[in-house]
Amino acid sequence: MKNLIEIKGVRHAYKTRTGPLPVLDGLDISVPEGEFCAVVGPSGCGKSTLTRLVAGLMKPDEGEVWLDGKKVSSPRKTVGMAFQNPVLLEWRTILDNVILPLEIVAPSMPRRDRVVRAEELLEMVGLSGFEGKRPSELSGGMRQRASLCRAIVHKPSVLIMDEPFGALDNFTREDLWQTMRDLRAKEPFTAVLITHDLRESVFLGDQVVVLSGRPARTQYILDVDLPQDRTIDVLYAQKAADMLQTLRDQIKIAQGRDPEAA
């Protein structure tokens, strides 16, 4: 299978008053088409910069980002984004929020078709019946579900998520993991998920990339050898426990601590 996302030797530094602040220093990530790549790392290690690079919102100082065989130098319509903050538009209904990307990407698509597509997605994430509500009338978890629908409504080839479940309580978060798993089975996207939750990375990822502390480079790649239709139970089995242990050790190394220490 070909790699849909290819990040090669990316280096980047932000200019600050006290001189350049390197955030990425030798980042290499490959994600085959249709796969789910989870990225974990210590906080402040440049994970969000990574999402902006893949989305084409900024260019790296060095190195290359390739999407679908094309070098990324500017934003493209085949990308969907979701953030920790659902950033729904308060003045639009849930349905019209989900439709928003179609207004940009497919301006000639008839309204009727847009509605059909949005309703199909809202149904998948369990938001049927909430189409006419305002975002302020929904709970945090429901808002995030709507935000995910908006991110994939235009059938992007790449879905980029920056800690989308980070602000939710544990039960809601696990519900949304399962929603994400179900969406993957029906929608053909390749995903990059930035997270600080190791269980999340193992439950959703086909591979987990561990970044080192700032400036970040690819420190470790874990192949998640679990079935596609995994359930939450899988996280409590020995296999997943071993993987989580490996990831925890890697994070400690990334933080500059001794993995043998408690």
Add this chain to the structure above:
Amino acid sequence: MEILRKIAVPVMAILAFLAVWEALVQINDWPNYVMASPSDLPAAYAQFWELFLVGSWQTLWRTVAGLGLAVVFGLLLGMVMGFSRIMRDALYPLLVGFNAIPKATLVPVLALLFIGQHDFNTVLMAFLISFFPIAVSVGIGLSTLEPEYRDILRSLGASRFTIFRKIALPKTLPEFFGALKVSVTLAFIGTNLVEIVSPHGRGLGALFLSAQTNSNYPLMFAVLIALAVLGIVLYYAVVALERIFAGWAERQAT
């Protein structure tokens, strides 16, 4: 019941206010030239109703015209300051300085600049006094837009104008209407200022001045009340517009 309460409560408050006013004048036995009483006013309105109609109309249209200019100019200025740091740094001190000038001092300046253009001067003053809150609030609203809001559209290759139209502008509407409520009152003050200060003026302000010249005290108070009523009408017109265009920002009481 709800509607009845909404109308009855303010009406009762106004009646109570008038009763206290009337009582104060009667008890203290103030003559007209100290303080006219509400019971003097109907006669003034009856005698000069034509002047009131003409004056109100002149005051109203010039206020609204000035406010309209302030909205257009304030929005443009706010956009420039909201999107460009350099422009913000450049324009802020100028704006603050200009806003600090007491506008009464501008009346003779304008009168000399545009001699005899009374309507123009009045509209200009209403505009000058009222664009500042709009420009500042729109500028702040745009410059504090969370980057994620921009990114969801920018990552799809949307143009700056599309992002402004679909996200930044509607998101700033509540702040805009908050400023407009301040501006509408300011524009009204600006109009009246020119009407009262400049000779041969028009509108309710000029009517007030001529009442003063003729020592017609009940008429002076009648004009003040008419001004208050006009101010209320203008304010609630803005509130109605806010309901229509930014009603989504109003949270239901829970």
